[in-house]
Amino acid sequence: MKRFKGIISLVFIVLLMCTAPVLAAPTVNLDGRQLSFEVPPTIENGGTLVPLRAIFEAMGATVTWDQTTYCATAAKGDTTVVLNIGSTVPTVNGHIKQLDVPAKIVNGRTLAPLRFVGEAFGGTVHWDPNTQLISMLSAPGSEPAAQTKVHFIDVGQADCIYIQMPDNNDVLIDGGNVEDGPAVVRYLKSQGVDDIELIIATHPHEDHIGGLPAVMDAFKVEKIIDSGRIHTTSFYRTYLAKVKAEGAIYEENNKQTVNWGNIVLKIFTGDKTWQEINNESVICQLDTGEIEFLFMGDAEILAESLLPVAIRSDVLKVGHHGSDTSTGVGFLSRVAPKTAIISVGNDNVYGHPSPQTLSTIQAVGATIYRTDLNGNIIISTDGKTYAVSTAKNLPVPIAQLVTPEPMPPAQSRGLYMGSSKSDKFHYPNCSSGQTISLANRIWFASEAEAIAMGYVPCKVCKP
């Protein structure tokens, strides 16, 4: 009997050891009222998924479900939300919202990311991980946060980006070709631009500076930053004469940080001379809080390799109109964009964007927008989330942009591999390199790129 008891207590101890602690499902309050669900909220990969229909209906929205397309549509007032199961790009009134994880079906109920559900109809969400309490307000008492809008203006085979910040702070990066000047001026006037705080002329090619003289004629400009690279063309001479006549602060040595309230524009380049004019491009990153934009001008792979390692950005203005001379695999893995914008002309003679570059961008999971297919592209952000709207072809599925190619095997993504957690670089087949977890792997196109990034050769594979 004693022995039998011993076995029972042993079984009991084993059972105890096997039972992992179970976290209670989060509680959801809407406007102070606790909601109950048939399928509880769940936490997955650090993100919280909540029942979409129950919460939307509690907010007063009408929800319809299309079983054939696995698509939920919710409407309240003049707001319509459309969300497909498995997709990370639901729309709110046709504007695409980017989700970190897709919505999924659990026991016949749609679960979608918390913040999206809470904010889709203009509400706010507060999540307290300690008490597992989610508090939602369907009618926020305060004004919505000030928006920054980044306009990728369709200027054909050229670049023109207008950054519209709160408090009438306006930045223009490039101005398209000479013939685009009047249209750029009209566009800026239609957006209520009175004066321009900063113009960045990335580099002296016509498709970047050509339209700027017309802009300088139409608006008072406070400050102009360019690459300092001079060029022999008449476009450049006209541009430079206008810059001198404008009387703005003019800086060629452009490595600096400019602040407007909480919004920061970091300019990385300016202390190196290159043979290739495109590599002289002024590269800058707009930091609006949790959302970053990286503007590459026409910078190519060599210039990419000199950027800081910590260059992660939600939105990438792809370098050099999507040419395969830019957007190296190592660089792209460090930026890890969710959205990639290509400013490119319809049927251009250069064959931009290159199919190779498109598939490289697809391989990191970014959604691609192109001015040739989408027209003007506007990204609005409150510094926490962002929404993309386009003038035409609204949601262009990525599969239509480029023939889908399977993700290339790891070995072909770059010649050399390193870890974001160490300073060694390896041949991809190095036994020591193989121990680097997939998430930490970064790629270099060349030994020079790895060394420029501060990496040293591995002693095992001696690359």
Ligand SMILES: [Zn+2]
């Ligand atoms: Zn260009």
Ligand SMILES: [Zn+2]
């Ligand atoms: Zn160029």
